[in-house]
Amino acid sequence: MEFKFAERINKLPPYLFAEIERITSEKRKQGKRLISLSIGDPDLPTPQFIIDAIKRAADDSANHKYSFSQGETVFREAVANWYKVRFGADVNPEKEAIALIGAKEGLANFARAFVNSGDGVIVPDPGYPVYANGATLLNEGIPVALPLLADKGFKPDFDAIGAKDLKKSKLLFLNYPNNPTGAVADKKLLKQAVEFASENGLILCYDNSYSEITFDGYRAPSILEIDGAKDVAIEFHSCSKTFNMTGDRIGFAAGNPKLMEGLRKIKSQIDSGPPIYIQKAAAEALMSYKKGGQPDYIREMNKTYVERRDALVGGLNKMGFNCRKPKGTFYVWVDVGCDSMQFVSKLIDAGVVATPGIGFGEQGRNFVRFAITQPKEKIREACELMSGIIVG
Secondary structure (H helix, E strand, O other), X not given: OOOOOOHHHHOOOOOHHHHHHHHHHHHHHOOOOOEEOOOOOOOOOOOHHHHHHHHHHHOOHHHHOOOOOOOOHHHHHHHHHHHHHHHOOOOOOOOOEEEEOOHXXXXXXXXXXXXXXXXXXXXXXXXOHHHHOOOOHHHOOEEEEEEEOHHHOOOEXXXXXXXXXXXXXXXXXXXXOOOOOOOOOOHHHHHHHHHHHHHOOOEEEEEOOOOOOEOOOOOOOXXXXXXXXXXXXXXXXXXXXXXXXXXXXXXXXXXXXXXXXXXXHHHHHHOOOOOHHHHHHHHHHHHOOEOOEOOHHHHHHHHHHHHHHHHHHHHHHHOOOOOOOOOEOOEEEEEOOOOHHHHHHHHHHHOEEOEEHHHHOHHHOOEEEEEOOOOHHHHHHHHHHHXXXXXX
């Protein structure tokens, strides 16, 4: 019997990252030692107090029952408190907050609630592939590229969207601090985004998953700090990056009550929320924030990332690249001046794995993304290996 994929699956582009995984797997089978600066999975440990909270909550059998699609009250109240303490933004925990099984799930399922077949969805290029693929193509929408160009600091140029594309579009995805470029945004840009969405009848989906990974005095704002944002916007967050809880699959969304209702209706049909014990532990993590700044463990984490960033950027610039120091995320985005897939293949031969920029969109064709999710010593070793093929 021949089995045929649904048309929505056939519309997906080839998954470039799977090809990188295949190549690296083959190299390792051949005995090749590789340093991976590719995956955005923090190597730093989950803070011990969170692990202790998971253990305590897991010991209570009541926490192994079904949760709610919207999430537990204690978690949503912690989300609301975090928004107030961190951003000064008011969030109603009953109507304006939802627990997610990671931000990735929320982004894709939110589009399910609002994208009809043929609707345009404006996605940053380069951008996190879930926006164009999981959130748009899998929901039979049409991706509309919003170029993020180096000469504009990888900020969106809303005027670059044609009138025809704009008229058919329903959603706009934005993400700062930005994956993959590491670019950051200020409140002025967020205000422009809110006004643009309002003027054009767009839903603004703001992915703020890297808000707590920032450097050099920069602190990321929330879209919910902006006047009028709750009329048009929903914001997504992830505990994966902030608290190094990638495998625990916990995140949240907050924003316009009608948008939250749509997401909640979809989730009620397909999941029962994250595990209760994970929600309770994540709630403790969120409550560790106090007025006046980030917790000490977040500041220490960011100091580590700064040391790694500086080691990588310094090494790349010694090789002749014009590489800037990003103020957010744990990514370094580099113009390599040639086809990114070919460049990454050369790096793998040298013993270093990175991510080709073409996987994030056409504008990333000549860029490579490095993740600083390895100790500083390994990053320096990776630079030595790369230098051997680039300079030598």
